[in-house]
Amino acid sequence: MKRQKKAAAGAAGFPVTEFVIGKDVIDALPDAVVVVDGGQTIVQANRATERMFGWSPEELIGRDLSTLIPERFRSGHVDAVRRFQAGDLRALEMTSRSEICGLKRDGEEVFIEGTLLKTDIPAAGGGQEVHMAVILRDVSVRKQAEQQLRLALAETMASSRAKSNFLATMSHELRTPLNAIIGFSELIENETFGPVGDPHYGEYIRDIKESGEHLLEIVSSVLRAARLEADRMEPQPRWVALKSLIEAAGRQILPALEMRRQALAVDIDETVEIHADPLLVRQIFINLLSNACKFSPEGGRIAVLQEELGERFAITVLDRGKGIAPDSVATLGHPFVQAPERDGTAGGMGLGLYIARSYLALHGAALSISSAPGSGTRVRTCWPGSRRRTANPAAGAKLPDPPAGGSAGKGAACDETALGACLPCLLADPGQHCSRSTLDPATGRVRPTNPAGGAKL
Incomplete structure (x- = not known):
């Protein structure tokens, strides 16, 4: 590039310098363009600089670049520009990742972004002089937004x-x-x-x-x-018998079961224990069983099964209700959300599954729902670990460590494996038999089945 000098003088009598290429071009640009020499003295500026900062190009020539920087940022700015000038980079983008402020002539500050570009200019005595072009954009409106x-x-x-x-x-x-x-x-x-x-x-x-x-x-x-x-729910976990908690939940909804003439079968090993807060676990299954009851037909059947899934343990609640479309299943579990297929006659506010899923997540457990119209619904809860309670544990025997808990809202993934062979039995038509416990509607107590022949549903 060549440069030529005009007779006019800028600030402090500094000669106005224009580059042969660039004046008409940079004056047409919407962004402010300022060119400085190796000492950070301004040698050229375009008309957009005047619109942004209030200084005319002629007034800026001869002034230090720090004129356009608020005083509190000047020392850091000068050091940063010097490092760029001394380095090997030819261009440096200044973005919103760092707060960059410009100073107008009237003292008002503006948010700016810009780019630094090095350019070699032929020196008057021969050789090259390294100059720097600073392209600046006013982003105050975006920053305010x-x-x-x-x-x-x-x-x-x-x-x-x-x-x-x-x-x-x-x-x-x-x-x-x-x-x-x-x-x-x-x-x-x-x-x-x-x-x-x-x-x-x-x-x-x-x-x-x-x-x-x-x-x-x-x-x-x-x-x-x-x-x-409000993050005010803190579980108090301990080893608890899972079957007794599920049966207690069943007794809680017994009046609703009786009113709808529904049968509830619980097929859970009574020796299985999980490390969890018993009050929260009981509420989880109250909500799940209550949903199964509300959305199953009169005279319907509800089953609770256990599954071994490797290191995880699952409890599944099944019903023979009208079912839910797969697209609707994905919306369940959010507060105040109910499936469109459920016409509202069963009541509820859409909080039961949300609370159950959240309580499970507090334990590092997970909930999954599988359903289809006309095929009933399966709600599976997957727990991170379990143990078998022995009647007379050996002296000094080491109990398994409690499972590591998960963070709220992030339950572990639940394996969608098929149910065991007892499913056809538990949800069969009347006349089939199954070995399990049921709730006695007359007393509200758990009634054990006959080990030899099973109980008739």
Whole structure:
């Protein structure tokens, strides 16, 4: 490149220098272009520089490049440019990964991005002089938009946390009056202090009790979901017998089973133990069995099976309900989401599977759902480890270590292997037999089957 000098003078009498190529070109560019010599003195600038910084090209010539940099950044800027000038790189991109600010003539700061380019210029006395072209872009509008987006996101997250914290701390205030309604209605229903009188009152008090229990379950589900969102759920794991917890969950939904004349079969080895929080495990299976009950037809059958999957242990809940389309299955497990095939007549808010999946994830376990229209639904829970309880463990025998727990929201993968041969038996038509335990509708207690012949479903 050649350069020619004009008679005009720039800042402090510094001669205005223009490059033969470039003036018309760089003046047409939308980005500011500033050319400096080896001492970081500006020797050329285009018209976009004036629009961005308020200095005319003639006023900038002869000034130091740091004129366009806020004072607090100048020393770091000078060092960075010197390192670039002394290095082997011919170009350097300055991006939004580092905060770069420019200084306007009136003192206003702007966010900028740019590119540094080295160019060799023939020196007046022969040889080459290394100059640097600085191409700058004003990104203040984008930066402001990003900042507004970050603030909006922070406000949204703070609002969400506040909502979750509020709901999570409202347990006592919401449940206490409901427990009083339910408790006093039970006293009246049972005629603890004498007869009620008119039989209509008995019907009314049963309605009050059932409505209170229904409302309590809704409130409890919302509070569980709120505690999960607020990260206030901390499992207290210990080795627990899995079958007893599942049977306790079955007893919890026994009134619904009786009302719909449904049968529940539990085929779980009573010696199997898992390392988990018993209260959370019980709630997991209350939710899964409750769903199976709600979405199975009257007189239907529900089965709970165990599977050995290598180092993992699975418990599967099966029903013979109307089933769910595969596309809808993928949407389940999110809060307040229900499958479109379920018309809403069974009630619920779409929190049961979300809570069950979240509780499983707290234990490093996983949940998977398989279903098809008209084929019922299979919900499998895969646990990271289990052990067999012995009646009289040998003295000093070492128990297996608890399985490593997973992080919330990240349950381990669940192997989709086929069910065992007992599935046809457990979900067979009436008249088939199976060795298992069932719930006695009359007493609400677990009724063992006859080991010799099995129980007739």
